[in-house]
Amino acid sequence: MKSLLLALSVFFACLFIANAQSKQPNILFLIADDWSFPHAGVYGDKVVRTPTFDRLAAEGVLFTNAYTASPSCSPSRASILTGRYPHENESGGNLWSEWPAQYPTYVSLLEEIGYFTGSTRKGWGPGDFKVSGLEHNPAGKSFSDFAEFLKNRPDGAPFTFWFGSSDPHREYVANTGIQAGMKLEDVVVPGFFPDNDCVRNDILDYYFEIERFDRECGQLIAMLEEMGELDNTIIVMTSDNGMPFPRAKANLYDYGTRMPLVIRWPKKVKSETVIHDFVNFVDFAPSFLEAAGKTPENMSGQSLWAFLDGEKQDRDQIFLERERHANVRKGDLSYPMRAVRTQQFLYIWNPMPERNPAGDPTVHQSVGQYGDVDHSITKFLMMALEGKAQPGQPDYFQLAFGSRPEEELYDVEKDPYQLNNLASDPSFASVKEEMRKELLAWMEKTGDPRFEHPKSTYWDELRYTPDYQMKDIDWQKQIEEYRIRPPFGPNSQNGIPCTN
Incomplete structure (x- = not known):
């Protein structure tokens, strides 16, 4: 009797486990x-x-x-x-x-x-x-x-x-x-x-x-x-x-x-x-x-x-892309990008380098100046650095808001922040060519309209759903207001230094 009960217990336990697994x-x-x-x-x-x-x-x-x-x-x-x-x-x-x-x-x-x-x-x-x-x-x-x-x-x-x-x-x-x-x-x-x-x-x-x-x-x-x-x-x-x-x-x-x-x-x-x-x-x-x-x-x-x-x-490898982010270019224009990333390199293709990747420097419809970048004290400080690049330091304004060449190539192992574009370096020509071929093959395979028509206006012409009009903001005033905020509690008199 005990052996029968044990056998039944094992059977029902196995049945329970099987049901749970399925x-x-x-x-x-x-x-x-x-x-x-x-x-x-x-x-x-x-x-x-x-x-x-x-x-x-x-x-x-x-x-x-x-x-x-x-x-x-x-x-x-x-x-x-x-x-x-x-x-x-x-x-x-x-x-x-x-x-x-x-x-x-x-x-x-x-x-x-x-x-x-x-x-x-x-x-x-x-x-x-x-x-x-x-x-x-x-x-x-x-x-x-x-x-x-x-x-x-x-x-x-x-x-x-x-x-x-x-x-x-x-x-x-x-x-x-x-x-x-x-x-x-x-x-x-x-x-x-x-x-x-x-x-x-x-x-x-x-x-x-x-x-x-x-x-x-x-x-x-x-x-x-x-x-x-x-x-x-x-x-x-x-x-x-x-x-x-x-x-x-x-x-x-x-x-x-x-x-x-x-x-x-x-x-x-x-x-x-x-x-x-x-x-x-x-x-x-x-x-x-x-x-x-x-x-x-x-x-x-x-x-x-x-x-x-x-x-x-x-x-x-991984394939990446973007089209129109915010509505921040006159004419509702996108800024298209396609990219392929491997363990060592990142290759980016900008098929419309004549457009500004961060948006127009003055407001078009939404967000504000360079509106593909969300407003922040970091953004405003970098806007204030236009034309003020210091020797030995990156040109922060250019990195964030400047135009970009049609091709970008970065050695992400040596350059994790992707600051040094190698696309025009002859010693990396074969790497660039191979990555461009990989990217185009993926675009063709997945039916990307930009494979045959790199300057397609398809994503420019799609409806942008919100209906509102932003105004340019006084970002220099924003910097000043942020600078005088006490960061270390309500009783502190210390402001945050907002310069290098």
Whole structure:
């Protein structure tokens, strides 16, 4: 009798395990707004505190070469959802665009097979999805928060939930980083910024919002633990594009495109795994669909699961692009860029170098002067350096706001901030030629209109959805007002020095 009971116990235990293993996983997608690699503790940043991100890295896989498909909110998020490159998403390749409803998303496809779907805060956007006939944001039906979503979830239904924070997007409350205990002297200032306390303070305020995002993600994960769903949930924590500073966001340099990324899913991902191969955000959608048992179709991305299990894939390079970011050039013009990045080199093609990559020096419609760069004290200080480059220092104004040649080539191993363009150096001619060929082959394969028509006006002519008119701002006054703010608490009389 005892042996029979033991056999039955083993049978039902095995049946339970088999059912649990066959259960479709939940998906929790945690996405920041304007957060760059390497700004997390696990990447070696000594200032910003990211215990949630670091925990997921310890319990899952950490990526050191994860790249957004485009360094701009709407096209980046569209590529995440559709598994297609921005130029394949047509109108979805622009910021403030119309949603390309002809292409299904992983959210809509999972909904078809019984997933309960939802989102909160910033999903796909900014842009207009209602004009495309959608009733709710492509990232999922809107809920006030994760708790409300879970309350409405049908019993036993697998779910996919998109948590879209607005951190660390600007505007910032000045001095929040200092007040949170971070120190100016600990900041590592990227080489394309002037290094002074004012810029360091701006970076600390950015760090403050990264930390807030990290805390909120931790709260959502705690809910999963409480309900016993943690290990059956694929958790992805990342960002849409780079930090909102000059030469970062809206640029194809690393600080615009290289993203923090961790994935936790014990069924497929071993703890403390570190991946140095290249991963593109177009890989998310096919990965989620495959995990749910649905075959991805018409997607350019590759599922990550076989790769993480040891399958050899072509991940020696990554392809990057951007079209119109903000509406900041007279005539509503885009600034197109295409790029290929390998472990050693970054090659960028600017097919319309006659246009200004940062936008017009005076306001066209949105944002302000050089409007593809978000307003900040760092931006205003660099604008004030026009014509004032110092011997032995980079020309900070030119790096952020100046015109660029048609081709750029950087040795990213020796030049991590991409300051020294090697495209005209004869000793790198063969490298440049090979990378140009790789880029053009990818453009042809994926049907990029700029392969046959480099100066196409397609993305210029697409509707820019908001209807407002900005004015130029007095940025010199902004510098002065920021300079006299006391950064070390309400009783301090010390202002922040805003010069080199």
